[in-house]
Amino acid sequence: MSNTNKLSILTKGFLKENAVFVMLLGMCPALGTTTSAVNGMGMGLATMFVLVMSNIVVSLIKNLIPDKVRIPSYIVIIATFVTIVDLSMHAYIPSLYKALGLFIPLIVVNCVVLGRAEAFASKNNVLDSILDGLGMGLGFTLALVILGGVREILGSGSIFGIDLHIFPGDGMLVFVLAPGAFIALGYIIAITNKINKKFQKA
Amino acid sequence: MAQYFLIFISAIFVNNIVLAKFLGICPFLGVSKKTSTAIGMTGAVTFVMTIATIVTWLLQKYVLVKYDLVFLQTVTFILVIASLVQMVEIILKKVSPSLYAALGIFLPLITTNCAVLGVALLSAGNADFGLLQSTMFAIANAIGFGLAIIIFSGLREHLEFADVPEGMKGAPVALIVAGILALAFMGFAGLA
Amino acid sequence: MATKMKSTILSMSLVLLVIASLSSGLLAYVYSLTKDAIDLANKQKKIEALTQVMPEFYNSPIDEAYKIASDGDSLNCYLGKDANGEVIGIAIETYTDKAFSGKFTVMVGLQPDGVIYNTIMLEHQETPGLGDKAEKNKSDWSNQYNGKNPSTNNIAVTKDGGEIDGITAATISSRAYSDAVQRAYNAYMNEVKPNLGL
Known part of the structure; x- marks a missing residue:
């Protein structure tokens, strides 16, 4: 396989096949954990770790797993890495653990993770699977940071916890609350569609 | 009695699982194009969610906590849910082929419906919940899920005929409508 | 390239068994590493x-914690002692179920005479940007309680005729916070103070 090909495996997750903005996968954590840019980043990185690790293991043992029990096997592998993230985060970054709460164990059911294991890692070699996991994970993280950033700027008038002093009061609270999450994501997806269309034409 | 009533009001309206807790967004967006499929999905989710919560609650109390194995919680819970879904799939295929055809690929997707695992984890993690409360909680959340997805599918059926700007068609406008629906549900806040 | 494993009952159960046991083994190891x-x-x-x-x-209140009765429930009580072993502060882990979403817990610190020393929000699910201003790191709203004695000061919110200015647009959360503090105070007066011999 040529180098451009390797590069495209890595970068396709950033924009062209972005898990959240284009494929509309992993929406629950994308909406639920992005009250601020930092939380979005924490969630994104945790997901990326699980994504890369499960991609590695799945691609290593893909030939040992009978087809019919493939999904349950993948789920156990993914759940194992999720629990590792869960325990380590609880032990070493308790504040982030508290902020992400239920959404950490729920990485197990993030369609992105199982989706990549099934669609990519089970058919490709280890190196490509690592690249795919990294690319998809970074794209996911990027999406969460953007959504978290937009919500934090509009909702609390700050970014990464730094006050921007753009609002006289507290900012547009609705963006920190549930409805704002849906609305902000809706507009960001519309913008991403537009950008992707431009690239296709060019 | 009042306690069970509160669980219901809280789970269905105030802390709606989809619109306030952001669980089960994938099916909420994926199978809400037609009301009939939304209803079918709700049925399947209700069934799986209730049984999964009962089974996982028992496992949590009598196995995981008892033998100090709580760190295996996520792995066990997801396995229980995955097997349950498989069972529902087999039963549905036999009993109602038309519903099976309609729900198509979304039935296996219940496994990765975070609402099911989310509710199971929430009930197992709530020290105040006995088996009965947990069961009620699961049913209430399933109803909340159904209410949200069915209302939303009704809105989307109308959206088909609306004149939406080109760039906003599909997911973007659906999400914004969902946001407005969530805004409406915030009106219930403080009820429970 | 190796051929794919066939799906027979034996191979399927064997593979699942191996994966499950490897997974639990690994997790048990990680658990033992992170437990402390x-x-x-x-x-x-x-x-x-x-x-x-x-x-x-100068003592270790957590190791000396004990439960006190409160309205048919129980609360954790911690005693802070000075170098001579005299009780200088009482912390009560209290809660309210009148919160905006569910229940929240507050650590209330009292002086031996019942005056509030300081309070701090522990766990809550209040609305970000509104009710969560009761948290110390979000705003200094909760400092209003400090120095008040619930037997002479009315620690309800002003809307209910008390002395505490509610958080803007989050009256329910503020009211609930007062409820939690009052619960701790009542428990202290009924259950702890008589036994301290002060």
């Missing part, structure tokens, strides 16, 4: 809360 750090992290949070709601103490 998790306990410490949980304890650390409590110690931090305790140092904030009591004057400087």
Whole structure:
């Protein structure tokens, strides 16, 4: 396989096949954990770790797993890495653990993770699977940071916890609350569609 | 009695699982194009969610906590849910082929419906919940899920005929409508 | 390239068994590695809360904690003692179920005479940007309670005729906070103070 090909495996997750903005996968954590840019980043990185690790293991043992029990096997592998993230985060970054709460164990059911294991890692070699996991994970993280950033700027008038002093009061609270999450994501997806269309034409 | 009533009001309206807790967004967006499929999905989710919560609650109390194995919680819970879904799939295929055809690929997707695992984890993690409360909680959340997805599918059926700007068609406008629906549900806040 | 494993009952159950046991083994190992750090992290949070709601103490309140009765329920009570073993502060882990979403817990620190020393929000699910202003790191709203004695000061919110200005647009959360503090005070007066011999 040529180098451009390797590069495209890595970068396709950033924009062209972005898990959240284009494929509309992993929406629950994308909406639920992005009250601020930092939380979005924490969630994104945790997901990326699980994504890369499960991609590695799945691609290593893909030939040992009978087809019919493939999904349950993948789920156990993914759940194992999720629990590792869960325990380590609880032990070493308790504040982030508290902020992400239920959404950490729920990485197990993030369609992105199982989706990549099934669609990519089970058919490709280890190196490509690592690249795919990294690319998809970074794209996911990027999406969460953007959504978290937009919500934090509009909702609390700050970014990464730094006050921007753009609002006289507290900012547009609705963006920190549930409805704002849906609305902000809706507009960001519309913008991403537009950008992707431009690239296709060019 | 009042306690069970509160669980219901809280789970269905105030802390709606989809619109306030952001669980089960994938099916909420994926199978809400037609009301009939939304209803079918709700049925399947209700069934799986209730049984999964009962089974996982028992496992949590009598196995995981008892033998100090709580760190295996996520792995066990997801396995229980995955097997349950498989069972529902087999039963549905036999009993109602038309519903099976309609729900198509979304039935296996219940496994990765975070609402099911989310509710199971929430009930197992709530020290105040006995088996009965947990069961009620699961049913209430399933109803909340159904209410949200069915209302939303009704809105989307109308959206088909609306004149939406080109760039906003599909997911973007659906999400914004969902946001407005969530805004409406915030009106219930403080009820429970 | 190796051929794919066939799906027979034997191979399927064997593979699942192997994966499941490897997974539980690995997790048990990670659990044993992180267990102490998790306990410490949980304890650390409590110690931090305790140092904030009591004057400087020289004992280990967590190890001496005990439960006190309160309205058919029980609350955790921690005593802070000075170098001579005199009780200088009492921290009560209290809660309210009148909160905006569900229940929240507050650590209330009292002086032996019942005057509020400091309070700190522990766990809550209040609305970000509104009710969560009861948290110390979000706003200094909760400092209003400090120095008040619930037997002479009415610690209800102003809307209910009390002395506490509610959080803007979050009256329910503020009211609930007062409820939690009052619960701690009542429990202290009924259950702890008589036994302290003060």
